[in-house]
Amino acid sequence: MTDSGATTKLTPYPELDAEFHARMAADPHRPAYHFLSEGNWLNDPNGLIQWQGNYHLFYQYNPYGPFHGTVHWGHAASADLVHWTHLPIALAPTPGGADQDGCWSGCAVDNNGVATFIYTGVRGKDQLPCIATSTDDMLVTWQKYPGNPVIKSRPPDLDLIGYRDHSVWHENGTWYQVIGAGIKDVGGTALLYRSPDLLTWEYLHPVLIGDKQARDPVWTGEMWECPDLFPLDGTHVLMMSVWNDHQLYYTAYVAGDFTEYRFTPQKHGIVDPGGSFYAPQTMLDDHGRRLIWGWLRENRTLEAQQAAGWSGCMSLPRVLSILPDGTLGQQPMPELQLLRGRHYAAAAMDLLPPLPERLDDMHGDTLEIIAEFDLGDATAVGINVRCSPDDEEQTRIVYDRRVQRLFIDRTYSSLTSDVGQDLFDSPLAVANGEVLRLHVFLDRSVVEVFAHGLCTTARIYPSRTDSLGVELFTKGGSAHVTRIDAWEMSSMWT
Numbered sequence: 001m002t003d004s005g006a007t008t009k010l011t012p013y014p015e016l017d018a019e020f021h022a023r024m025a026a027d028p029h030r031p032a033y034h035f036l037s038e039g040n041w042l043n044d045p046n047g048l049i050q051w052q053g054n055y056h057l058f059y060q061y062n063p064y065g066p067f068h069g070t071v072h073w074g075h076a077a078s079a080d081l082v083h084w085t086h087l088p089i090a091l092a093p094t095p096g097g098a099d100q101d102g103c104w105s106g107c108a109v110d111n112n113g114v115a116t117f118i119y120t121g122v123r124g125k126d127q128l129p130c131i132a133t134s135t136d137d138m139l140v141t142w143q144k145y146p147g148n149p150v151i152k153s154r155p156p157d158l159d160l161i162g163y164r165d166h167s168v169w170h171e172n173g174t175w176y177q178v179i180g181a182g183i184k185d186v187g188g189t190a191l192l193y194r195s196p197d198l199l200t201w202e203y204l205h206p207v208l209i210g211d212k213q214a215r216d217p218v219w220t221g222e223m224w225e226c227p228d229l230f231p232l233d234g235t236h237v238l239m240m241s242v243w244n245d246h247q248l249y250y251t252a253y254v255a256g257d258f259t260e261y262r263f264t265p266q267k268h269g270i271v272d273p274g275g276s277f278y279a280p281q282t283m284l285d286d287h288g289r290r291l292i293w294g295w296l297r298e299n300r301t302l303e304a305q306q307a308a309g310w311s312g313c314m315s316l317p318r319v320l321s322i323l324p325d326g327t328l329g330q331q332p333m334p335e336l337q338l339l340r341g342r343h344y345a346a347a348a349m350d351l352l353p354p355l356p357e358r359l360d361d362m363h364g365d366t367l368e369i370i371a372e373f374d375l376g377d378a379t380a381v382g383i384n385v386r387c388s389p390d391d392e393e394q395t396r397i398v399y400d401r402r403v404q405r406l407f408i409d410r411t412y413s414s415l416t417s418d419v420g421q422d423l424f425d426s427p428l429a430v431a432n433g434e435v436l437r438l439h440v441f442l443d444r445s446v447v448e449v450f451a452h453g454l455c456t457t458a459r460i461y462p463s464r465t466d467s468l469g470v471e472l473f474t475k476g477g478s479a480h481v482t483r484i485d486a487w488e489m490s491s492m493w494t
């Protein structure tokens, strides 16, 4: 493949043979209904677009192993946003080209009928914007623009410690994009450009500059990766994935006013505080919904990832909204109900401390669970999932009303030592008299919890094959469970 417009080569990589697929299929930690690559390494979602009746998800992919390197764009498509089919690699580094060392993150737009990627090409120390286009209905073949990179250098008057990733939109006949960056000794930023044609770009100004010293209201570090700027429910949202001193932290957001192409934050938050979700991307679908996917990082050693032969999966697709208090809300995409299989329901019940109530009929490692609690005089209530019969292994989802926080407690999630065991918490205020509603998606090594507009996701790696039980519990007083439903979830692969 060259930068002169030739079609991307499709299969220059080691085959994932039948033995490899069998190993992946037998892996008890591989999710069944969270998107992931057939093997090897996956990170950021890229190029989300609806095209000719299909949704397309591209993603950062290393076909050479389960580690970050030689980054390509993997590709999958879906007609219903739930069942997906893997397609050939869409972008590969071009030897001698502007992306010879990696096709890093970017987005897709419809440029007057031509599907177009804007992505970061890596060549040595350069990380610069590149363009590729496709003219086939399934977006399988891509032609790189011969003039890549389309921006030849960073803005000269800024001392930047990073410059990559793209959020592009069209407004009043002009293309705009923000590029993620960090201003040395100052903080993260998103730099605004405009263009008549996606090929020639004029730098304007930073839409917002963070303060890497400020911890309050949300720390945003020294560089912003994967910025995403979009209108939502009458306001604007800017998301930024916080990179600091070569570490990836979380994705923060600001919601507020975007006038004259400058952002004035009114609300701040963390998109998903569960310690795994990073580098998300959003898309607007033809129902007018703003959908989001994020990369769910592994939380086990590099050696464990190498041994597994795969690393990384996507969050469930979620629908974004602005909640009544102006913060960002997330709901599971309703189409996920297509995956519901066998249904388990239990009658409403009183919960008493101290022992948890095991739901004998409800068990599994790929479950959707909806539980509603009248908190009564309890100080905390919750659900334990992936419980072994003796409770030696269990993952606790706990709402503690005294501190008004929701926890995912992984202290006892696994008997193995090479996996994360810490606990993640998020602010969640349930008013007196209000019913607490926990909506949990359990998918082997993924626990994704929705509650009152919040979403928090953690990775777990139970070691026992019988860690399949579900329990409800209360602490400090009695509570009443008004509803408990669960479904076995089927696989997303067509």
Ligand code: DQQ
Binding pocket: 043, 044, 060, 071, 104, 105, 106, 120, 164, 165, 225, 226, 241, 278, 279
């Ligand atoms: N991942 C890409 C970069 C981006 C980072 C490289 C975020 O473009 O900044 O794989 O995870």
